[in-house]
Amino acid sequence: MGKPALYWIRKDLRLSDNRALAEASADGRAVVPVYIREDNGNGPLGAAQAWWLERSLEQLADRYEELGAPLVLRSGDPLKVLRDLLEEAGADCVCWNRRYNTFGIKTDTKIKSALGDDGITVKSFAGEILHEPSTFKTKSGGHYKVYTPFWKAFSEEAHVPDPVDPPEKLNTISKKLKSDTLTDWKLYEGKPDWAEGFSEIWSPGEEGARARLDHFVDEVIEDYADKRDRPDRQATSMLSPHLALGEISPATIWHRINNEKSISAKNRKKFLQELVWRDFCHHLLFHAPDLAEKNWNGRFDDFEWKEDDKGFDAWTKGKTGYPIVDAGMRQLWREGTMHNRVRMIAASFLIKDLMIDWRRGEKWFRDTLVDADPASNPANWQWVAGSGADAAPFFRIFNPILQGEKFDPAGDYVRKYVPELEDMPKKHIHAPFDAPAEVLEKAGVKLGDTYPEPLVDHKEARKKALSAFEAIKD
Secondary structure, X not given: OOOOEEEEEOOOOOOOOOHHHHHHOHHHOOEEEEEEEOOOOOOOOOXXXXXXXXXHHHHHHHHHHHHOOOOEEEEOOHHHHHHHHHXXXXXXXXXXEOOOOHHHHHHHHHHHHXXXXXXXXXXXXXXXXXXXOOOOOOOOOOOOOOHHHHHHHHHHHOOXXXXXXXXXXXXXXXOOOOOOOHHHHOOOOOOOOOOOOXXXXXXXXXXXXXHHHHHHHHHHHHHHHXXXXXXXXXXXXXXXXHHHOOOOOHHHHHHHHHHOOOOOHHHHHHHHHHHHHHHHHHHHHHHOOOOOOOOOOHHHHHOOOOOOHHHHHHHHOOOOOOHHHHXXXXXXXXXXXXXHHHHHHHHHHHHHHOOOOHHHHHHXXXXXXXXXXXXXXXXXXXXXXOOOOOOOOOOOOOOHHHHHHHHOOOOHHHHHHOHHHOOOOOOOOOOHHHOOHHHHHHHOOOEOOOEOOOOOOHHXXXXXXHHHHHHHHO
């Protein structure tokens, strides 16, 4: 049976489709599952995701207890922690699933080398994304910088392995190992508990991820292609936070969607394209480790951003005076998420109406999103800014009024998150500042009092943004 093996858990908080766990426990070998609270190995952990991680780890610990191999929690430098555990457990092998963020790659490379020098076997496996960025290349041998050819090549060439089954039972060592507790860690203290509304819509953990996928397939996906851009409708998968912490593998989702005969070709393709966009973002991050800090397009290094703390603060609180933007920012604060279409509108407003550096917005989202992702977050912010790979051109500036009218035509989304506009008629819900005085009075809205005046005039802000872009265009 051999000596025990350590399974080092990172962003793979699941038992299903877990190749590192399967290898660590192969042939009935005793396995020690360990989660290490690192300084930076998993990248910066925002407050919203800390709330999620605490609950997900609690459920995962229960699952390992049921399987017979208690989860060990340790804090500190991961190399030291692993060396200590290897000695305490009498183990000679460490297994993990690969990660692709900057901190993770550096940490894993260092540890793999150091443990190898100690005579320890280290085995790593794929599972966080659908492809391996180091080997998935263009015909010329480079890496992809444009999504469409990436999707084309992926859909034609990439083979996504079938998911592996979860273990039914695990063997463990007889020695009881010292472990921290989640209470000790205090991942999310919440004073005051600004995340109290999260639990109304989210169920962290592998079981919650499976239930979310089932619901999406059974109840939602047939509206996906036509209604995914409608924030007033529930037409998205809401799987992103489960993917972000690895409670479900992308391969599991890929095969479930492909194997469901009831899903139309249109909806299947559209959803899989979005799943592969996540892979594309990781592809970009792998080849540009400073994606969250540095413009992909260096021309934007000379862009004249504004230092506008007042405007940024109003944006974070959903008090810009533009209802669709404010609804999105308040949804983010209340639920730890924001509809994807509204994310683009809110990001465009910060970057192009307020002309505030996209990096400030990226950091705010990183702290407040339960699905914060070190690849998708900066890649999507740079896409909106026009500074990223395969980005929307800078002159594509979202008009928050027209976007609201198109994607929230009755104003239901705005009314849900901006209740002070609840009685505004749909004709004026997205531009209350243009409504006649009698309409405002009837709706109980006092601009500058019950609801803010617009921070900027969108038409004038657009002109200024385009002028600033012209200065760096050449």
